[in-house]
Every structure is written in structure tokens, then in C-alpha cells.
Amino acid sequence: MTPRSIITIGNFDGVHCGHRQILSRASHWAKNNDAQIIVITFDPHPMSVLKPELAPQRLCNANRREAILKDLGADEVHFYKPEKQLLQLEPEDFVVQMVERYNPAVWIEGDDFHFGKNRRGNIQLLQELGQQHQFEVDIVPTCDVTLTNCHIVRASSSIIRWLIEQGRVADARIVMQRPFTFESVVVQGEKVGRTIGFPTINLDLELLKDHQIPKLGVYSGRATFQNSGSYAAAISIGIKPTFGIKQLCIEAHLLDCNKDLYSQQVQLEFHQWIRDQYPFPSIQHLKAQLKRDVQQIRNLSKAQHDQPMIAEILKQPSGMNA
Template sequence: MPPQPSIMTIGNFDGFHRGHQHILALAKSLADKHDDKLIAITFDPHPIAILNPGKTPTRLTTIERRIELLKAAGATEVVVLKPTRQLLAESPEQFVQQIVDQYHPIAFVEGADFRFGHERAGDINLLRQLAEQYNFTVHTPDTLNITLTNNHIAPVRSSLIRWLIGQGRVADAAVSLGHPYTLTASVVRGAQMGRKIGFPTINLCNGHTAAFQLPLHGVYAGTATFPHLPDQIFTAAISVGLKPTFENKQKQLFIEAYLLDTDLDLYDKTVHLSFTAWIRDQLAFSSVDDLIAQMHRDVAQVRCFALKNRHEPLAVTALQSQSDSR
């Protein structure tokens, strides 16, 4: 029996942003048309982690979440390749031949900036040349642009999303991703200073977040969900930074969240902490009382934001995406 033909798409897919979703939508339509498999190939870790570890980009998603999102978008199978030096040394032609031999593609769906093979020497034009040799087609959807809150129009890129998050522009990151940016980590015990001043927080394990893109130091509105509480979404006031009002000689980074209207014991649980809106810069207050007064204002602002957005997708519906067909 001949092998089932497949539709292929290859990429890092970190964050699985709206540009990636655009590519998967076209690939799925091709697969559905002829009842073919849709195979998505991704890499873990990022190839740069092998070739130039000092320049490894920060992550936007765990590999588990990436697989989950790719499958939800229609991938029949997700193949995770470990980018060994042997694999990264393959010429573009060798890489494509390996894919053809193993997966029997009848079509590739890739962005116009797709690169592959040793030193990223292969591009979409070479892939089209190889298509004639191996009898597959190549499809490149129009570049997907998004309109940011400052009305700037930009193509969706993982690098842009990392920059936006690093600037504290989490609402724009959510527009680009199609969902709020989320960090996943275990809840660990802190100094319990928040509990002493009336705002008990959950603290994220720094070891779990070290490889991920962290938002600019500041206070954010967001949500928290927990795998062991699948039906509950908690509104959260999130702080990222060095807790400058308190002594922090080691300059330790803290990512902590005050969950509104709950007092559950969540230590050692896994949390998905999502950032939906910027509230303010992180500040050093002259007294704890001043800090407490500001935290009351922060929580009121977070609550107002949550009530305003509870009937619509967070930070996404007000802005528009568009395809560049020029």
C-alpha cells in the first residue's frame, strides 16, 4: 500500500502567533481538500542554541504548548526535531530529500521568508526549484500584518512579539499572538511580605521562567489558571521586578501575582499566568503605607479592566489584522 501523502509545514513556530496560524490555516485547507495528512515540523531547542548559544532567543512557549497549539490548528502530526550539528550541517538539498523520503509531501506551505539547510542557505525560491524535482507544490500565503495600538502596521514576527513583551506592551503582544502572553511555572514560597500587608501573592519559580521572554518590570493586569482547577480563571494583579520598596541586596527578580477574591493554597501547583494590560511602572515607595495605598489603586484598576473585558477576547477584539497582498 503506498504511503499516505502529506502536506508539510516547517518552522520554529515559537509562540504560534497569528502569522503561524495563517500558514496552518492554508495548510489545513489543502489537507482537507484531498483528505491528506498535515505534518508540522518544529525544532526544540531553537537551532541557534546549538550554533550560537549566546544569541539564543528567549522562548515564547513551552514545546508542549507549541505542540498543543499546532494540533489544535489542524496538524495531524507534529514532529519535533532536535537540531543536532549533523542535522544543521545538511545542505538545503539534503534536508529536503530527507523530508521527501520520510514524509512523502505533495505540498509545502511556508512563509515567504522561509530558510532551511546549512547556514540557512535554502530559501523559498530554491524550495520551488526542488519542487519540480520531487513533484510537490509550494504555497506561500500573503504576509499577515497587524495594527498595533499606536496604529503602526507591522508583519507578525516572533522577534517583534519578544520586543513588545520586553517593552511592556503586552496588549500589542496579545494582538500579535492571538491570545495573551503566558508564563507557566510552579508556585513557590516567597518571603510572604505580601501576606503581611494584606495582598498575599503567588510567586513563580524563577528557574522555570529563566529561558522565556519576560515583560518589562512593572505592574500588569492579567489572569491565572491552574491545571488542577480547569474550570476557574482568576483575575490577577501581576508584578514583575525587583521589589524596590523592600531590601533586595541580591537584586533577585520576582514574578508574583495577587489573585483577586481567592485565598486558596496554591503552593507547588503549576500556574499559567497571562498578561493582558500594562498598569504602571514599578516604583520604590517611601513607606509601606504608600505602597499599600498604591496597591489598592492597582487592584481597582485591574478589576475594572477585567469587568470591561469579560465578554470579549482580552486585548484582541479592538484591533484589526490585515493581509498584505501587495
């Protein structure tokens, strides 16, 4: 017979503080039940099958999602393809499938969980089905967070997407309790950077095509390579208007780095919004501004080493914001 498990099902996109609370409850249950924690999730997003035109951009790729979920205590992360056959199951039939496959002792969800055909299944139905199939249902309440402007929001993947779209990466960090991050590979650019004293790593955009992209502009952040260290970064997302280029480009000048980084895998974290991109009247003007950007980012990066970011200061467990 399948050993008993602790399960939770969802998209877990961005793995925000609400998701963390689910995993933290799962760890608690796992200790008392001697059971494995299994996270059941989808890739790609189910909306890409149900209503492709409404499919949201991803906050992190499947590998990264799995790594973060395991870091938070999941023993296994099972990815399901969102096939119509599965998504069209009546909620009762969906639960039977999960019970047969995972034999859950406890099923943990957030309080807005919906499942099964047309999202008819809700928490109440899950609780009824729990009694019928002998599993406990644990409902984790809303996780509210206070943003840098003192606005209190409910943690959700959609609010993170919206914040990132606005360039509010520091606020996205508060909701995720982790910086918004791209994983990509360094590719060749126009090779102009080195001639103006600011070489930049250019990210492979093909690897980010389903990914949420922050508003065009300049950001502070950090680039980390597997074998080539970690550097404070001056990041630019834009079309290089000074050069009349029309193609989107995501690049970063790394502080105190002088390495050949082509073809390397990189994790690029976004920390703070710095400014909009401008069409500078000359390369000299662009260079002067890049110098100021780098100085500002150097100061920010020093300050962040000295004290925890506002994200860490402001993160509060649910219910403390009233």
C-alpha cells in the same frame, strides 16, 4: 509506502498570526488531499547550536507550542533537536530527507522561509525541488497587524519578543492573537504578602529560565489553574525595591481568591501594562498603591468581559492594512 502528508517547517515560536495562516492553509489542503498535517519544528531553538550567544529567549515552551499548533489543526508536531549534522545539510539534501520521511503532497511556508546550510535554501529553490520531488509548494504571504498605536508591523517572533521587552503585552497579544502567557508552578515566597493583605502566588523562575520576560513592572492579567479555577490577576515582575530585595520575582495577587495554591501548575496571562515598580517610602504607601492597582485591574477585567479586547478588534488579515 509513507502516506502523503501536508508539511510545514519552522520554529513557530509564539505561534503568531502568520503561523495561524500557514495552519489555516494546511487545513484547506488536508481536506482536499485526505492527508495528515505535520508540523516540523525545533527544540531548543537552532540558534542555540549555531550561535548560542544570539539564541533568542522563548515565547512559549515546547508543550505549549505543540498544544497551540494542534489546536490550530496540526495532526502531529515533530520536534527535532537542532543538531549540527541536520542544520549543516545542503538545502537539496535536507529536502530529500523530508521527502523520504514525510512524503509531502504539499509543503507550506511563509514567504521569508530559508533552510539548509547557511540558510541558502529559499522559496524559489523549494519550488524547484517541489517539481523535482513531486510536491506542491504553497507560499503564505506576510501577515501585517496594526498595533494599539496604529503602527503596522509584520508579524514575527522577534517583534513579539521586542514588544514584550518593552512591556507592550497588549500589542504582543495583537500579533499572537492570544495573550502572552507563562506556564510555571507556585513556589514559596517571603510570606510577607499575607501580612499586608495582598498574598501573592510566586512563580518558579527555574521553569522560565529560557523564557522571554516582560519589562519589570506591574500588569493586569489572568491566572488559570487546572483544578482551582481562573482569576483576574495583579501581576508584579520586579525586585520588590520597597524591601531592598535584589532578586527577580514574578508574582501575582489574585482577585477574589482565598485558596492555598502552593505547588500548583499555573498559566499566567499578561493583558495590559499598568505601571513601573517603585521603591515606596513605607509599607503603608505600598499597600495603598496595591489597593489602587487592584481596583484598576478589577475595572479592566470587567470591561474585558463586556467587550472584546482591542487585540480582537484590530486583528486583520494580511493585505487589509495598506
